[in-house]
Amino acid sequence: MESVLVIGATGHIGAAAVQAAQQSNCRVIALVRNATSAEKLFRHLGTQEGVVTVEADVMSETGVQSVVDRVEAGELPAFQHVYSCVGGLFGAGTLLDLSMDEVREYMRVNFEPNMIAYKATIPYLLKQKDPRASWTMCTGASGDQGLRPGPGMTQGALFSMAVAAAYETAGTNVRFNEVYLDGLVQVDVEAEKSGVLKSSEFAKSYRTILARDDIRGCRVFVQGKEDLQTIRYRSKTG
Numbered sequence: 726m727e728s729v730l731v732i733g734a735t736g737h738i739g740a741a742a743v744q745a746a747q748q749s750n751c752r753v754i755a756l757v758r759n760a761t762s763a764e765k766l767f768r769h770l771g772t773q774e775g776v777v778t779v780e781a782d783v784m785s786e787t788g789v790q791s792v793v794d795r796v797e798a799g800e801l802p803a804f805q806h807v808y809s810c811v812g813g814l815f816g817a818g819t820l821l822d823l824s825m826d827e828v829r830e831y832m833r834v835n836f837e838p839n840m841i842a843y844k845a846t847i848p849y850l851l852k853q854k855d856p857r858a859s860w861t862m863c864t865g866a867s868g869d870q871g872l873r874p875g876p877g878m879t880q881g882a883l884f885s886m887a888v889a890a891a892y893e894t895a896g897t898n899v900r901f902n903e904v905y906l907d908g909l910v911q912v913d914v915e916a917e918k919s920g921v922l923k924s925s926e927f928a929k930s931y932r933t934i935l936a937r938d939d940i941r942g943c944r945v946f947v948q949g950k951e952d953l954q955t956i957r958y959r960s961k962t963g
């Protein structure tokens with residue numbers, strides 16, 4: 726059985742990644758901040774089936790690495806896939822309103838953990854040489870729209886990271902992809918009230934990525950429900 730390590734598993738996007746993995750008959754290793762966050766995830770999912778939770782500080786450079794070390798020591802199941810979606814700081818404010826402390830906090834929460842996750846897990850996946858390996862990250866169109874520069878600039882950094890990652894993993898056993906989400910996704914219970922896209926619907930994008938090993942080094946576009954009917958993607962490496 727294949728396993729997916731989900732980093733940021735307890736959020737709106739993380740819930741979708743976990744659901745997609747479950748629907749793809751994969752085991753899930755969900756990195757969680759603490760027991761309260763784990764309970765929140767299980768409440769959203771309505772089941773604990775196939776999900777192993779591991780507490781780790783995803784904000785620290787040693788947090789994800791310590792989980793990889795435990796996998797390598799045989800204490801946790803091996804994994805073939807990673808989905809990274811830590812973040813969620815989404816405040817308003819113009820460039821002139823933002824203090825430099827706020828800018829740093831946006832980068833610390835929305836950008837850095839994804840970079841840390843990449844640096845901790847890609848060497849493991851390369852070492853395993855498993856041809857099924859994949860690494861997926863979710864970015865947002867607030868990076869293009871200029872309306873919320875605080876979170877938007879963190880997405881700009883993620884866009885650049887995704888281009889570099891697509892080039893760096895080209896020709897390896899690791900299939901890197903970025904899911905570019907232009908719109909809001911929330912866990913089902915919240916989306917039912919607000920009318921935005923449900924995490925259970927958004928899950929289809931990752932289900933398709935897991936199933937389609939020809940999607941490699943790509944930006945996968947989710948800009949409306951039609952993109953969940955027919956997947957739309959473009960190579961990041963030309």
Ligand SMILES: NC(=O)c1ccc[n+]([C@@H]2O[C@H](COP(=O)([O-])OP(=O)(O)OC[C@H]3O[C@@H](n4cnc5c(N)ncnc54)[C@H](OP(=O)(O)O)[C@@H]3O)[C@@H](O)[C@H]2O)c1
Pocket residue numbers: 732733734735736737738739757758759762765782783784810811812813814834835863864865866880906907908909910911
């Ligand atoms: N949701 C969307 O509509 C959307 C759209 C476009 C792009 N995205 C991308 O997806 C990312 C995540 O969005 P989201 O809506 O899923 O956010 P979210 O619901 O707030 O979830 C964020 C995840 O990161 C974890 N996290 C945040 N701060 C943390 C901290 N200081 N320490 C440990 N864990 C922390 C949360 O853990 P806890 O549960 O323990 O707090 C949760 O697992 C965004 O930053 C963006 O890059 C999201």
